[in-house]
Amino acid sequence: MTVDTAPGAHASRESRYAINEIFESVIGEGPFTGHQALFIRFQGCNLNCDFCDTAHAQPKAKVGSHARSPEWRLRSLSYLINRVRESKADRVVFTGGEPMGQLAMGNIIPSLGQVNESEQLLRSIKSLGRVLHLETNGTTTDSVMDLFDVVTISPKKGHPVKLIGHVVEIRTLIETGEDTWHPVPGLGADFYTLSPVWDTEKNEPYYPALRRCLWLLENPPRGVTFSLSVQLHKLLNLP
DSSP, rough: OOESTTTOOOTSSSSSSEEEEEEEOOOOSSSSTOOOEEEEEESSSSOOOOOOOTTOOOOSSOOOOTTOOOOOEEEEEEHHHHHHHHHOOOOOEEEEOOOOOHHTOOOOOOHHHHHBHHHHHHHHHHHHTTEEEEOOSSOOOOOGGGGGSSEOOBBBTBBOOOOEEEEEEEEEEETTTTTTOOOOEEEEEEHHHHHHHHTTTTEOHHHHHHHHHHHHSHHHTOOOEEEEOHHHHHHHOOO
């Protein structure tokens, strides 16, 4: 871990977020695939999935060539806002790790009443005209989630989603050739996507899981329409 000391990187009274990396790329998954975005990747996750391919979230897992560096820095609210301001991308994706693990802990800013710093961060980014995306496992919720324009829930087996209502996307990870899809109780979505796990040795979607996704596309539950999400950014060798 490194504390950023660059000018303007943090203010003395601001909370600092553990950030693994900030980068621009195309969105490679879900209904907004192909759109340019600024990604802010938060350090750490409350789960311990054995298929995780992000080194910062799962340092002991077997990770592939697309795993990100486990190094991370503490970044302030003002630093993150400035990075968004400098970017030409009109979408900002909060990903991880698990972003809500930190966003749900924002400190109250006394001068703004009961507004916490996470809320101030999101409102400031929205004031710059950016579309805010959140990628989360849904196990940690907070009122700041209402400030995101696009919320993607990616449920994990054995870890109930706590969010109730409606989101833009529910992205189901298919791990094997026998996996199936289960609805999230109390939660609906505009888009239901199926994503096969990544084969880190072959650097491609895991074939049995991909075949299972294709079968589910042809045999969906009544009232549900699926779409396939295959991590285009990895196929194109992008960040």
